[in-house]
Amino acid sequence: MAHLNVRLTGTKVLTECRKQPAWQVAIFGTFDVENYGDLLFPVIAEAELTRRLGTVKLHRFSYNAKKTPEWPYTVTSLTELPKLAEQLDGVLIGGGFIVRFNKVIAQGYLPPTPDIHHPTGYWLSPALIAQQHGIPVIWNAPGMHCNDIPEWSIPLLKLALENSQCVRVRDELSRDSLRELSPTTDIQALPDTAFGLPNLIDEHHPSKAFTELRKTFGLDKPYIVIQPIHVVEPFLRLFERHPQSLCGYRLLVLPIGPVLGDHHRVVSTRIPNTITLPFWPAPLLLAEILCHAQAVIGHSYHLSISALVFGVPVFSTADLSIGKYTALAQMGQMHALVHTQELTEQWFTSRLGKTEPSASIDASKMELANYWDQVADIIVRGKTSAHHALNRFWQHLPTLLENGAPVPLLPIEQSVSTLDYLNIELNARQRQIFMLTEQIVSLRNSNSFKVTAPLRALKRAFRKLRTR
Incomplete structure (x- = not known):
């Protein structure tokens, strides 16, 4: 595939002559499940790459195929990857918590065929397939979140890392684990790409969809969003004891990850006069709802990021000293509920209200702008010689199989x-x-x-x- 006379100017890629109308880019992850964070990644990637490359055809690969209007966008099944791979110009792995080997992703979530390994079939195998075709591979800030690397996978994961053009992960713990595996690879921590949401949502000019939703469901008054999941129990007890703590606010019960068990009745059966929507919003509309809230309460990583980037305070039940949540610990409006701490009305109400995003948010947005410039540059540069390394690995593979990589003892997870x-x-x-x-x-x-x-x-x- 020819890409002629291409140069970078600032954050724009200017293509003076091109033989094909669109860049063919693939992104891999769990885009086929009802989980807000997972559905965001392709939306953000498409917007950022289009801004820099012009016309981009984004192929979203997951286990199961999905189509509009039943789904926010088209998703291609991984069963189609072998015949589509050679036409791609670039591959993005993730983001999200996908660098993992444990089998329980969500209840009943499995590949469409046993020929696809679970769960590396939607992140590790695609990277190796792309590299075999010389397609540049970019790790789009995925994370590991406290899971181990089994010994059988080490040769394959090391191979994929060392032959990728850009390896970025979303927290320092993930970076350190992968650096230990492949010390010579340039692996860096990068803010989750959801920190770039302000590039897609103009909070001063609400969309038509949000404006209509606000009028229809009574969100024209100050409101608080709560994720209906069992770990928010301390907040439910607070609201039951002190209903006045919600005085002047409407309470919107909004599932963030239905596939993980979020259900409005967790809250609505306990707290009177809550608002629930009769549908689950598309990713950008859900993000816009969070953008205009006066506070959000929950456990979700991307619920927190989507609020923080717009200066909305977050009341989180997550432990910010563990795994992926360590990346959020220093964010200004992040209020984590320590389990030994007594939740009081004063502690809660004194932290309500939207403010300006913290300086760390601005720094994250700058990092991401530079990252997307780099990704665009990598795609423009075209094919790589990674397939030579993979050919050598295939020569060595029978020896590895004959020697037999030891099987790790269960459980793999910490x-x-x-x-x-x-x-x-x-x-x-x-x-x-x-x-x-x-x-x-x-x-x-x-x-x-x-x-x-x-x-x-x-x-x-x-x-x-x-x-x-």
């Missing part, structure tokens, strides 16, 4: 990952209970149920007669 697994299971069970309850209520309120009520009563009467 205690934090085990806790995450338990939280996923608990949230999923809780959501199933709520959904079954809603189905029962809906059935009892249906016309058919009411019409057949006499028949059911007659049936019960016959049973009693037969028993006698």
Whole structure:
């Protein structure tokens, strides 16, 4: 594929002559699940690359295919990657918590075919396939979040890292783990790409969709967003004891990760007069809702980032000293709830209200601008010689297989990952209970149920007669 006379000027890529109408770029991750953060990455990448490269055709690869209008955008199944790979100009891996080897990602989330390894099939294998075709590979600030690297995977992961054109991860702990594996690779920590949301959302000029939503659902008054997940229990108890702490605010109950078990009834059954939406908003609309809130409460990493970049205070139940959350510890409006700390009305109300984003947010946005410039430059430079290294590896692979890489002892995950697994299971069970309850209520309120009520009563009467 020819790309002629291409140069970088500031943050713009100027292409004076080009034989194809669009740059073909692929991004890999879990874009096929209802999880706000995962759905954001392709939206941000497409906007940033289009700003620099012009016309970009972004291929979003995940396990399962998705289409509009049922989904925010088209997602291509990984089963299609082998035949589409050679036409790509660049590959982005992530972001999100995808550099992982544990099997529980979300309840029931598995590849469409056993030929695709779970879970490296949506991050590690695509990197190796791209490198075999000489396609530049960029690690788009994914993270590891407290999980180990099993010994069987080390040769493959090391190979992928050392033959990538840009390796950026979203926190220092992930960087240190991968540097230990591949000391010669330039691996750097980069803010999560969601810190670039202000480039996509103009908070001073609300979109038509948000303006209509605000009028329809009563968000024209100051509101607080709460993620309906079981770990927000301390805040629910506070609001039950001190309902006046919400005085002057509406409370919007907004699921951030339905696939992980978020369900509005976690909150709405406890706190009266909450607002819930009859639909789950598309990623940018959800981000705009967070942008205009006076505070957000929850556990989600991207809930926190999306609020912080617009100066919205975050009340988080996450431990900021562990894993991916360490990247948020120094953000000005990040108020973490320490488990030993008594949550008081004064502590909560004194921190409400939108302010200017902290200086660290501005620094993160600058880092990301430079990063996207670099990504555009890498794509423009074109094909690489990475396939030579992979060819040598394939020569060596039979020896590795014959010697047999030791199988690690289970569990692979550390205690934090085990806790995450338990939280996923608990949230999923809780959501199933709520959904079954809603189905029962809906059935009892249906016309058919009411019409057949006499028949059911007659049936019960016959049973009693037969028993006698």
